[in-house]
Amino acid sequence: MKIRVATYNIHKGVSYRSHPRVHALRNAIEAFHADLIFLQEVQGQHDRIEALYGDEQHGHRNWPKKAQHEFFAGESHQSVYGLNAQYDHGHHGNALLSKYPIEKWSNTDISDHAYEARGILHSIVQTPDTTVHCYVIHLGLFERSRVRQVEALIEAVRHSAPNGEPVIIAGDFNDWRNTLSAKLRKALGVVEVFDDVGSGSSLGDLVRTLARRETAIRPARTFPAALPFFRLDRIYVRGFRVESAEVLHGSMWARLSDHAPIVANLKLVS
Secondary structure (H helix, E strand, C coil): EEEEEEECCCCCEEECCCCHHHHHHHHHHHHCCHHHHHEEEEEEEEHHHHHHCCCCHCCCCCCCCCHHHHHHHCCCCEEECCCCCCCCEEEEEEEEEEECEEEEEEEECCEEEECCEEEEEEEEEECCCCCCEEEECCCCCCCHHHHHHHHHHHHHHHHHHHCCCCCEEEECCCCCCCCCCHHHHHHHHEEHHHHHHCCCEEEEHHHHHHHHHHHCCCCCECCCCCCCCHHHHHHHEEEEEEEEEEEEECCCHHHCCCCCCCCEEEEHHH
């Protein structure tokens, strides 16, 4: 079985000047042609932007009445949303869009301090061949916070998928110095998609894969989207072979968010 996945920090669906981008984002997300889409900074509600761009004069063209995760899901995907940050005029968090049935989901608060609300959105997805555990993550801006949040992520995966079940962990890790990958690999048996692209079952492939794992993983550059330099966004998998992975670059993506999206094609390991 093959699964196409994507991860994308959508910057709340607005530009830095608070101009709405939700319709263009929905078109872009549809263009992923992905079965599973891991989204960060998704707004479930934003009264100020809706009041400005979603009034009767605009015919609701610029800011939909639906929550963003429901709007992006459309008719083709199911969606779940984990509220992390709440404020007077709305709230935002992580979301998962899935072409497969979502049997169960939960959102765990892993906020490390009062100024950054963070969570782990865990969804149990039933594909035609197997159950897949999906975790949407957006870690904090401070390294000490990220270390503690990754420890919470490891504990969450160990508790919810303890028997080696297929796992996909994706999101904005803010891990620009790449200090967390080795811990995740060792604790959970995951690989990052750009470390594992094209790895196969031959002896030569195995030797090359093991050699790569003795060195630091080099995730893709995804931030800022206009000229990516920092390696912030990741997709970690267990129980899958990575057939391809790419960062989507170009002027269109630079206009939509400050992060560039990652798309990967996976094959279930039988």
